[in-house]
Amino acid sequence: MDLETARKTLDSQPFSRLVGAELTAFGAGGAVLEVAVREELRQQNGFLHGGVLAYAADNAITFAAGSVLGASVLTGGFTIQYVRPGTGVRLVARAQTVQAGRRQAVCRCDLYAVAADGAETLCAVAQGTVLRVSGQAGPRAD
Numbered sequence: 001m002d003l004e005t006a007r008k009t010l011d012s013q014p015f016s017r018l019v020g021a022e023l024t025a026f027g028a029g030g031a032v033l034e035v036a037v038r039e040e041l042r043q044q045n046g047f048l049h050g051g052v053l054a055y056a057a058d059n060a061i062t063f064a065a066g067s068v069l070g071a072s073v074l075t076g077g078f079t080i081q082y083v084r085p086g087t088g089v090r091l092v093a094r095a096q097t098v099q100a101g102r103r104q105a106v107c108r109c110d111l112y113a114v115a116a117d118g119a120e121t122l123c124a125v126a127q128g129t130v131l132r133v134s135g136q137a138g139p140r141a142d
Helices: 003-011 014-019 050-069
Strands: 021-027 030-036 073-082 090-100 104-114 120-132
Touching: 003 014, 003 021, 003 050, 014 021, 014 050, 021 050, 030 050, 050 073, 050 090, 050 104, 050 120, 090 120
Parallel strands: none
Antiparallel strands: 021 030, 030 090, 073 120, 090 104, 104 120
């Protein structure tokens, strides 16, 4: 899969469209996912909501692993440590595959809050396991 195909995959996710996520890099075991910070994505203190950071980590990790395992992958689990409040105008999630086998990959993701002047501040670190799946269920018709 190339960057354009990966972008189409991201765009096929309704929640990713809602958040306004963009895939800016993909391949060779890595992926970069970016989200423009807007008011609807903040929590009551004005910081980027932790759920948005977790979403970005989850998707960036899965795309990084998918670049080595193939397109049919799902997150098996991940952990995230918030190290600073997310502020600024953009969130950048940079994920890299740490280890990959035939059926699973372990990835790390560093999440940065980007200020208007381009300065980046690390705000969270995540690690996850992504699994190759043999078949994916489509939407249910209930």
